[in-house]
Amino acid sequence: MEVLELMGEKSEKGYEHLYDVELKRIIKEKQLRSYYQPIVCLNTANIVGYEGLSRPDSRSLFLNPLDLFTYAEQSDQLYNLERVTRELAIERSRPWISADQKLFININSHVIYDPNFTPGYTSKLLEKFNLEPSDIVFEITERSAIKDFKAFKKVLTHYRAQGYKVAIDDAGAGYSSLQAITEIEPDYIKIDRSLISDIDKLPTKEAIVQAFITFAKQMNSKVIAEGIETKDELLTLMRLGVDYAQGYFLSRPQFPGGKINDMTSKLIQRLAVEECELGTLKIFFEQSTRKDLEEYFALYPEEQKVAMIERGRVVGLITKSSLNKSTVPMYGKVLARGFREHILQANCC
Secondary structure (H helix, E strand, C coil), rough: CCCHHHHHHHHHCCCCCCHHHHHHHHHHHHCCCEEEEEEEEEECCEEEEEEEEECCCCCCCCCCCHHHHHHHHHHHHHHHHHHHHHHHHHHHHHHCCCCCCCCEEEEHHHHCCCCCCCCCHHHHHHHHHHCCCCEEEECCCCCCCCCCHHHHHHHHHHHHHHHEEEEEEEEECCCCHHHHHHHCCCCCEEEEEHHCCCCCCCCCHHHHHHHHHHHHHHCCCEECCCCCCHHHHHHHHHHHHCCCCCCCCCCCCEEECCCCCCHHHHHHHHHHHHHHCCCCCCCCEEEEEHHHHHHHHHCCCCCCEEEECCCCCEEEEEEHHHHHHCCCCCCCECCCCCHHCCCCCHHCC
């Protein structure tokens, strides 16, 4: 049974005050654990930043952070709790995070309605730890609808004027993602795990993520894919042109923030090199038929070769002459076994 359900039952028995006491204890004693998950550039495999995550300690009545923050909001203590998590995330990252890496901090969009909210606290905090506002990215969660965009944008304008960056979190899973992105014009768009899971198997998800990427480019925003758990998901996202990645396949949240393993790092670097070698070549996928390629070469007679992608990675190039020599049927798939001998390695051309 969820903690919030237990709260409801206990409140009937007169025990709700226990949760009030627990919340006040957490805020006063700063009894929260801090974890950090790296955000990785998919062009270089470098870690560009870390998302700071807060969890209740093992003694807490709250089983998870969702219950804790939901109860804090219901108790008009959301800003006080977020202020503590912000302070701990910044303070605990200082000994190990690099100067060129940003710290991503979650902010509930409802915090501005909290009676305790007062702008300015974060600036004093950064001065204390000798940091610049440009080192911080505020992640606006998209799982809760923003009630008043005008009021919320006023607060963001205050922060942006000081140099802070802004990210929309959970894009694709919230109540009004496209409206929030349009209104806020974030520096980063973090695509929710629900769209990333099995993206290599589901063309519909791939199309939606591609739309986010196109949308982001028009606003000069960077796209971060959240919750990557498999190699094939990563390969597909790299092929689509996602800027940054985050997830268990790269590194789990930990303290202090960890690195990505060498195997994954080398994979990203190798694929990035392959993408550079492709330049402006037209890309075709494993489901493409000979007719598709024939029509392309007929439409663009100056083109001599195209790139082939299979399961999210470059497998090589196909030239116009090799296509003419092949015996693949007009509606046969070009990446069928019989055509493999005609595929050239990308780094040889």
